[in-house]
Amino acid sequence: MTEAPTPAEPEGTIPSPAARLALYQRAGGFVTPLITTIFAFFIGGLVVLVVTGKNPISTYKAIFNGTGLNWLFPWISHDDRITAAFNLQATLLLTTTLILTGLAVAFAFRCGLFNIGGQGQYAIGSIVAVWVGSSFSGLAGIPHILLAIVLGSLAGAALAGIAGFLKATVGAHEVITTIMLNWILFWSAGYIFGLEGPLQDKTQASVPVSSNIAPDTHLHVFWGNPVLQGLHVGFFIALGALVAYWLLLNRTTLGYEVKAVGFNPEAARYAGIGVGRSIFLAMAISGLFAGLAGAVDVLGWQFHVGVDDIQGSSVGFIGIAVALLGRNSAPGIFFSALLFGALVNGTSTRNLDPEIFKPELAQNLTLMIQGLVLLFVGTDVLVLYLWRGRQRLMFWRKTEPPT
């Protein structure tokens, strides 16, 4: 523990977040995130035990049954399977959103930027999508859907682009600007969908929600009942976004430049990369993913947006934990989005039996688990320690020292 991981660096250079992450990505495959998760759940369980005196195992079991993941077990009864299928669709709907909001954090992170504004970018995406979906009645089906998705994503990109632009030009810290933009969207939604607001549904004057989007803009539901929020094709859009993310980072010049800036902005500048441009584009593309998430949710299952939908949502924040736990890699983000999707759905008011554990408590438990995950993921010394431990283990297993 006393020796430094690299030969003594000159004073004043510290690893950028992206460089730290690179180390973290090298260290120990999927084992460390798994340990992180188990550890976070363990501490969450302790909190349950100490604060409420409930049995944490039965609590987690109840949450698990609410996720619908027991659908995968062959031994459950027919009736249970129907409920489980219904729950699993809800879990995967959330996974769809979280993949996209996770990508919104991950892409910026690769450029050394911390985009906490996923929430606001998601909100503006859904606001624009609901506006497009409920107007432009001349457009039919697919073009209408495409217009809503493209404009929603671009709105997210524009919002994040503001933070990127300010970072690139005057050096305003993106954490503060994106948080402030979140709050601006939070209150703007109160106006936009509030009474007398521009997008409020005039046919029900006292309810703060938008009009419904046109029925031909609904995304196709391929699993489950379309009326009861079955799984829509947006799930594949999210999977496609994962592929696009991977291609963009690993197969394009832009991705290379973004990563270079993330590792070391000075070196990147010296190599002739436009650092400001990369920062702006990285933020804008991040916002694109979050805006897409908002649009897909509106077209897929929400169909209208209310003040409470925007002000009560936290998918953008969960995206932070998704990205960091998934180590900003495409497969990692998929699995951690599934984990958090399951956790959020399993603790929802609809799925968790209040006799066993109050859903309001469980939702706060989810927040704590997110916090714990971030705490451990952010701590590369712990990871390094585990990694070194594994190396030592491998050293003992093999008789000859590793080269």
Next chain:
Amino acid sequence: MIARAEPGRLPSSRLLGAKNTGLLGIGLGVLAFWLTLPPLTTRTVLWPLIFGLLAVAAGIWSTRRGGGRAGWSAVASGLLGITFGVLATRSSTAHLEEIVVWSALIASTLRYATPLTFAAIGGMFSERSGVVNIGLEGMMLMGSFFGVWGADKTNSWALGVLIAVVAGIALAFVHAVFTIHLRADQIVIGTAVNFLALGLTGYLFVSSYGAEGAPTAIPEIPDVSLGFLTDVYFVGPVFANLNLMIWLSFALLLLSYVVMFRTTIGLRIRAVGEHPRAADTVGISVYRTRYAAVMTSGALAALGGAYLSLGFVHTFDQNITGGRGFIALAALIFGKWRPFGAFAAALLFGFSSALGDRLPDYFAEGSAVPQLFNVLPYLLTIIAVAGVIGRSIPPRAIGRPYTKQ
């Protein structure tokens, strides 16, 4: 002033310097708007127009002579002064007098600014020692909840505040352990700390108070009643009945300035934040100083949170702080990591909140338009961190974990 200037050149008097002219222009722009408000309430567009144009002229004169930001700000101030001034002359006097009651507005500004002041000064201790504290928000939230919880359980606001401070320190300790000893990324850990606080306070709130919501009959932090001031013009309505914590924040302001810039402790904190290796070499314990600084910031942020719940809104709700920790952070940056600068910035943010609070009176009952005014302090924060008035230079070693050698 002896004119030693060469013929054909203006003497470069400091009073007429480009920058000062710019500042004068900013003042003229503000004046253009102010004239149209009570108590003067000019009803003609002439006055705001004259002063606004003077401001613009001063701004242009200033920028032509290298006034830089001050000059451009004067132009902006003049244009805004004209816009708002003309708008104000168009609205009815009754409306204006309802909204712009200066003494009430200033008292309200102080109430909104106080939680920010506490948190920003807390943040100053942490950041001056080299540790970024994004977790201020969470520490305020801990203070808010545990203040209410403690006051409710012990039936004493003083013990409530004490418990709040302990809770804030506890959360700050987590932040300190991970950022100082484990050398984790300070921004990520700060975010983690915020999530932890949000989850923990929400969890405890639901499990202790359940569906019925926060207790309403909690002991509150008292107001300080200064009877002899009550009848003094203007000063009375502002200062005669301020909350104890607001006075405490004034005291803290002075104290923190003296500690930070006039004592050995402050010198050590600043040394550790500027050049930890040098500080280490002369025998200052970098880790111990940083631990103390971060935990102080937790205590102060929690005080701000406790004032918010026990002295200001008199209740608790989940996520009651609503981003105030981040606004405090922006105030700190805006105020160039100095107590009085941070206080001035906090007053500015407080004023925008106070104004946002009163403007809705302008609109019909039930209208959603006033919701937009809640945006004001957040918008102002973005403008502030974007550095409209000069760039602030952070402590040199900020955000960098220190490794002992």
